[in-house]
Amino acid sequence: MRLVALAGVLALLAVPAAAAKDFEPGDLRLCNATRCVPVVDRAVVKALGRFYYSAGHPPRAGAVPLGAPAYQLRFRNGYVTGIVATAQLDRFLSYGVHLERFARGRWYQMPETVAVELRRLAAGLKPLWLTQRMLDRSR
Secondary structure (H helix, E strand, C coil): CHHHHHHHHHHHHHHHHHHCCCCCCCCEEEECCCCEEECCCHHHHHHHHHHHHCCCCCCECCCCCCCCEEEEEEECCCCEEEEEECCCCCEEEECCCCCCCCCCCCEEECCHHHHHHHHHHHCCCCCEECCHHHHHCCC
16 A cells, blocks of 8 residues: 555656656757757756746747847747747747747747857848748747
């Protein structure tokens, strides 16, 4: 009976760890229309995992004007999680990743450490330019 109870407790403790989304270097990529660059800095990868999957809502940010520079954030399998925009790449618009955390059509403040690394990675990529069609993909 004690072993069954212990197994139950261990199973409950394992659920949060199993539910956590831990990214590995290269799991997320910054993309333009023709090319993607993997995000490999471990601290940034960890910060992105927290940004995407922590409880609650991240800080909101003001709307980004049409025509602003933007890039897609894609998982390794090609799924576009959303876009980052502005010259500082400090705003995020979700395309449906973690619906409990991100709302349709709302911009969120990207963590500064992530934005700095995304700007570094974007240096060799021609940006997309924010269009109404890109905004309409938000869910």
